[in-house]
Amino acid sequence: MSDFLSMGGYASSVWPSVALTFGIIAWNIVAARRSFAAARAEARRRLAVEGSP
Numbered sequence: 001m002s003d004f005l006s007m008g009g010y011a012s013s014v015w016p017s018v019a020l021t022f023g024i025i026a027w028n029i030v031a032a033r034r035s036f037a038a039a040r041a042e043a044r045r046r047l048a049v050e051g052s053p
Contacts, residue, residue, distance in 0.1 A: 007014045 005011060
């Protein structure tokens, strides 16, 4: 197990890269959810304006 974690001596560059990748993926998911929520709210607002006499 320690051989895997040491990555053949490259652990100091591999693990930060893995962490950065997962961080960017998490940020992308959060940003997409926020954008979707904003678009949904805008669509509901437009429907409410168009629907009222």
